Amino acid sequence: MEHITSVHNPRIKAWKKLQRKRERDRSGLFLAEGRHLVEEALKSEVQVKVIIIEESVELPPEWQVSDVEVIEVPEKVLRELAETETPQGMTAVCERPDRHNLLLESGRFLLLDRIQDPGNLGSILRTAEAAGMTGVIFGEGCADPYNGKVVRATQGALFSMHVQQMDLEEAVDLCRENGVPIFGTSLSGSTFTAIAPQDSFALLLGNEGEGVDEALLEKADQNLYIPIYGRSDSLNVGVAAGILIYHLRGD
């Protein structure tokens, strides 16, 4: 097992750069931090390239790591790569899955418009995966799905979810051509419970402050609204996603 002891080691410095979107986009790599995420990445179709592990920590013998490089480091080096205060003894360098483009022909899709909070995005991806959604489209202006905070907030669901970046106008047009009904979310929409569950649908969710872009709402087949009975003016977008996804998919 290789051992790296310095934070100035060029490989460590290169991996640290994966905390930035530009470097993730350039390299096609991202970081999965913490024991739980590394384990989930190994079990998924995501390719784990390198596990960086603290000297005092042991890899569980049941983990399938025969084709993974494992590098031991002192705590200070792991800390250098870590984005959380408690990286739980390890982090992994992973390769983004190289997936075919989503065709938007049939299935259940989320279309995300400028959702910026990594916690919200992670929560939405976790719910989408649990609900068996076909894919999640990230429009321009969303936080990067491979941002470390998003990855951690998905609790590993990102590794098995089909995620794709696409222009939302194009995505909506494709859904329309393919007969996939498009539901926007808007304060002036219809109460969501009036809509029956759907085998195929595309659900548009929007920015935390501004909601879904007006031009996109106009292209939707129908806009949905979750009634508010209290004084709040809205729900958290991750909670709204859960309510609408589970209603639209039915059983």
Place this chain on the structure above:
Amino acid sequence: MEHITSVHNPRIKAWKKLQRKRERDRSGLFLAEGRHLVEEALKSEVQVKVIIIEESVELPPEWQVSDVEVIEVPEKVLRELAETETPQGMTAVCERPDRHNLLLESGRFLLLDRIQDPGNLGSILRTAEAAGMTGVIFGEGCADPYNGKVVRATQGALFSMHVQQMDLEEAVDLCRENGVPIFGTSLSGSTFTAIAPQDSFALLLGNEGEGVDEALLEKADQNLYIPIYGRSDSLNVGVAAGILIYHLRGD
């Protein structure tokens, strides 16, 4: 307007202690940090005792603050009281509303069993308020509803939500006696969509890792389950709360 310039001022030191649960319980006071929360507190039935405001910041003239003490401080003093890195120019010392006990006779109630993450609790309170729930019961082992992180995560919904701490066994027994149906949440429950909306109900939500306590589940009239179609083993408890609350309340 009074002006305090030292972090060693005894009033500042006393208010800083409100970051701790013991001192909040002793005094009946709590902190609402940031411009948005202070505004929401002023508009609610929560009594705002003191607003501590940074020297360079002005109180909006339309705010109703005639019976509120306002104290100007330099940034370093505000920072001393703040729990976030960007306290947005002000924080307020507020009094917990002195509410009558929830009778659990009829209405829609949440019963929270050892939910510990302040972000989850805040999200649940925000959803409960938006959905017009009657009250939220915090069982033992939950984080404190007046914890600063919870308060901030509710985005002000805490101020108009009836929140009460109570032994959950007692709460469940009271619901039973009053004919309020009790729904637990459990991986071995019935699919939630099989249950019709209810005028009155009590919904039990449980700890992030362990779920609802077994003894409580046995006392429930029925246990509900949100089907998982993906590889995840569960949903976030705040998202699950939203799905179940909106399903059970119906229109």
